[in-house]
Amino acid sequence: MGYDATFRVWRGDASGGDLQTFTVEVNEGEVVLDIVHRLQATQAGDLAVRWNCKAGKCGSCSAEVNGRPRLMCLTRMSTFAEDEPVTLTPLRTFPVIRDLVTDVSYNYEKAAQIPALVPRPREADGSHRMQQVDVERSQEFRKCIECWLCQDTCHVIRDHEENKRSFAGPRFLIRLAELDMHPLDVADRRDAAQEEFGLGYCNITKCCSEVCPEGIHLTDNGIIPLKERVADRRYDPLTWLGSKIGRRPRS
């Protein structure tokens, strides 16, 4: 049943901070977020943390647990030995605001730059007809809960602040893939994917797929197919010729 665990929690702000050690009760079935809440209620009322649903659906409570990017609400205490200290640190890729809360505005800026869906017209009866098999490809990416764990783990930006300007990160590469595979969309974002969002920076190490709490196959099902489509457009001589002599549509 219950036992006392050792928690080391990073506390501080943009100017600096350190790990503080707490001894805190743990009960059967609890997750890391339960323990953080207990710390707030009993030992550190002003410990800053984001959370909402506590059910793995909203993607708010992201942090690094023993150095690994995780949702605290889905990290069960039973995965640690009782005498194993649990270390909580904020997501490293983003600037710290306070304690476990980071400034994730980079993600919202990238989201705003993605060209929105351009739907084909509705059918005569006012509806859109799509087959289940065709919607499923994009549905996989629409499962994304925007926890930013993939962004956090991606080595292109994790320790390279300078790449953030030209690289949107795995979350937004699969957003581009989602739109590219969307049955209703008529826009072409392939040039933008390469030139504005930095698709070429990704060298498919698949770290993002490994940390995704939704089990989305970012690399295999999203980024690689998108790279292939971009390569087709950019280097296929027939496409190039067709676009020059005007017999084929541009996309």
Next chain:
Amino acid sequence: MELERHEYDVVVVGAGGAGLRAAIEASETGARTAVVCKSLLGKAHTVMAEGGIAAAMGNTWPEDNWRVHFRDTMRGGKMLNHWRMAQLHAQEAPDRVLELEDWGALFDRTPDGLISQRDFGGHRYARLAHVGDRTGLELIRTLQQRTVALGIDVYMECTVTRLMHDEDGVTGAFGYWRESGRFVVWQAPSVVLATGGIGKAYKVTSNSWEYTGDGHSLALQAGASLVNMEFVQFHPTGMVWPPSVRGLLVTESVRGDGGILKNSAGNRFMFDYIPDYFRKETAESEEEADRWYTDKTNNRRPPELLPRDEVARAINSEVKAGRGTEHGGVWLDIASRRPAEYIRKRLPSMYHQFKELADVDITREAMEIGPTCHYVMGGVEVDPDTQESRLPGLFAAGEVAGGMHGSNRLGGNSLSDLLVFGRRAGLAAAEHAAKLAGARTEVAEGALADAAAAALAPFDRDGGENPYAVQQDLQSTMHDLVGIIRTRAEMEQALDRIAVLKERVANLSVEGHRQYNPGWHLALDLPHLLVVSECIARAALEREESRGGHTRDDFPAADDAWAHLNLVLDLPPGADSVRVTRQPLPQMPGDLAELLES
């Protein structure tokens, strides 16, 4: 005082389904629009909705149409719904779903390529547009992406603590950045409240921390009224084990897709709890119930798909009678009824949730479930067409608005409510602002200073109580004394305790400083939670009958005299407690009333 100032035509408080839909509509009509929300964009409670959006599109059952949906909604609410809201809702929901597709939503499909629709409690036909069991995520992401595409200003992680108003109506909203604790005022002639519900007043709830009744409370304090606050929905199926996930929602789709309820003896008990009111439309035998999934013409609905209030009460009775599980729940079983592949495909998020959080494989084992506080039917009393409250320029949409669902909401009718009335509120708010162009009132400086002082008070007090302890005591009070089954004595006791809690809240103190301080945030939420708790208890004490989401042990039957009365609450100027008034229900036109006879 350091104060950031902004000016808009329409300010929307809340970024769930209703808030974003309102902002989209206001912005599309040309109004300068802002959204203010307590969390990051895309994290609002709508994201947790699972089952689907109810809309009579007739894609799977051509017999379905808005009239049947209207009837189901009114009967589910035991006729206390505002008829006009129920009518608009049923009529407009299909268009609201279709336009989501133009903004990128990808619903599951029927074999001929249309939006698939699933069965849910209280709906005669399969009617819920859905994406697996993560429909809320699809809805919020679609609206979020549309909001971003329109370039609407979003103030994330900002809390509104006061509405600004004068005798002519709303003048704006006052709040603070959670990140820095700095104050902000948004001056605007129209404010749309879309703040959701009140679930954090209860110990066992499916609701997130944001559900502190702040919109209900802000409206009340600004002079608007609340209606139907005695009606709180306890969803029949929340998780019960382990304790850390107690209350977490288990979607009604499990029953819609074939799951059944069993007690500890293995009996399918819902057949023992079919009320006369629904007997004609409910299956008599297990065989008939099982046939209904594929043949709705010749069979009636399984009793597991009765409206939520009926199912929650039945589970409560089984547990009280000693036929519950070890942890005080009952069994929800789909494993023995549907193939594993079907379950994983239809209920991926439930599969994931039980696997990750409870070590239960729902394709092999039954789920242990029990009632959890899920939704408040009560809310700001609004005009059904415009969603405007008693206070000019103050609108409310979604869960924070009252009337639409009467005494009990049907599953799936919340997401459609958000879309239909979010849009209507946004439109009316933009029109109101346009009407006042050139005649706008400034926010009074004195009121701003007062709002700032009130927000900072918890820092000025030393040695006071910790807000977390007060919140826990309030949650226990409401859970134990104003929960699923209520009595006069217990509710009077609850009101006494709430009075004591008010004094404790007035003396809270918080540690640390204003930058991202959850203790301080909670201290500012607590007065809202207390006033909505008082509203629930006072209205529940007044209504001496049982109906929908309000069950009195001392008045166990529905009473015809109460069938035509709403309870309205307001806060008279200078009063220190809320006032309850009985108000006759609006009169339904004859042609609509006839639909209810069939």
